[in-house]
Amino acid sequence: MGELTIVVFSGAGMSAESGIQTFRDSNGLWENYRVEDVATPAAWLRDPELVTTFYNERRQSVMQALPNDAHLEVVELEDLGNVSVITQNIDDLHERAGSSNILHLHGNIRLAKSSGPAQEKAYYPIDGWKLEKTDLCPDGHRLRPHVVWFGEDVPAYEEAARVLAGADVLIIIGTSLQVYPAAGLIHFAENAQKRYIIDPKADELDVPKNFVKINASASAGMRTVLAELKNR
Numbered sequence: 001m002g003e004l005t006i007v008v009f010s011g012a013g014m015s016a017e018s019g020i021q022t023f024r025d026s027n028g029l030w031e032n033y034r035v036e037d038v039a040t041p042a043a044w045l046r047d048p049e050l051v052t053t054f055y056n057e058r059r060q061s062v063m064q065a066l067p068n069d070a071h072l073e074v075v076e077l078e079d080l081g082n083v084s085v086i087t088q089n090i091d092d093l094h095e096r097a098g099s100s101n102i103l104h105l106h107g108n109i110r111l112a113k114s115s116g117p118a119q120e121k122a123y124y125p126i127d128g129w130k131l132e133k134t135d136l137c138p139d140g141h142r143l144r145p146h147v148v149w150f151g152e153d154v155p156a157y158e159e160a161a162r163v164l165a166g167a168d169v170l171i172i173i174g175t176s177l178q179v180y181p182a183a184g185l186i187h188f189a190e191n192a193q194k195r196y197i198i199d200p201k202a203d204e205l206d207v208p209k210n211f212v213k214i215n216a217s218a219s220a221g222m223r224t225v226l227a228e229l230k231n232r
């Protein structure tokens, strides 16, 4: 038998135990901000100051956070096979935990890119937590956060679909599966023999019947899954 291919598909709940707010839970981020004011291309055009400040605050809280047990348990999966992490998160906690293969569907808040038309594929590390008005790309356009906003394409979509199609085991962690097109990606894992969804609200989430629903936090749920996979 070949090596087991395990794909982890994570969302904001993955980082909840690190103290980073989720998106839609009560006291989630969007109780205080309207999506259209801070996370769309139109918002950037209308008020780049507000958008920059919003993401500067997010970056500061990401930099103060540490990977939690769930991130570390995802790294431990690498003892069992070939592991890919596909994350909707813009934080870098999977990286800091030590996962080897990580695909960010919605960007990485520690990076910036040009807001001009020509340079969208070049990414610039942000030194510290603050992106400033005066930070420009080599062509003189203002830098914006490397985050995929609502209404923008998801450049890593095809690659994520390909990775999911090769999954023997799929583990979904901490996502309400409401942000499209990302949420639709889970259907590419047609060949997976085992599918888990870990979320304190797993019971309420809309996934196909062949998923094992684990109603637990990311860290407790990952402990269960790790134990089960180790016993296979």
Ligand SMILES: NC(=O)c1ccc[n+]([C@@H]2O[C@H](COP(=O)([O-])OP(=O)(O)OC[C@H]3O[C@@H](n4cnc5c(N)ncnc54)[C@H](O)[C@@H]3O)[C@@H](O)[C@H]2O)c1
Pocket: 010, 011, 012, 013, 014, 015, 016, 017, 020, 021, 022, 023, 024, 025, 028, 029, 088, 089, 090, 091, 106, 173, 174, 175, 176, 177, 178, 179, 182, 198, 199, 200, 201, 216, 217, 218, 219
């Ligand atoms: N950390 C981050 O980078 C971050 C944080 C907030 C939002 N976002 C962005 O916003 C979008 C939000 O969609 P989403 O589906 O990822 O998030 P979401 O907020 O819509 O859903 C979060 C899910 O996490 C669950 N959850 C809460 N606490 C948990 C815990 N301790 N363990 C496991 N699960 C827990 C909730 O029940 C919910 O189902 C994403 O696309 C992402 O880009 C990113």
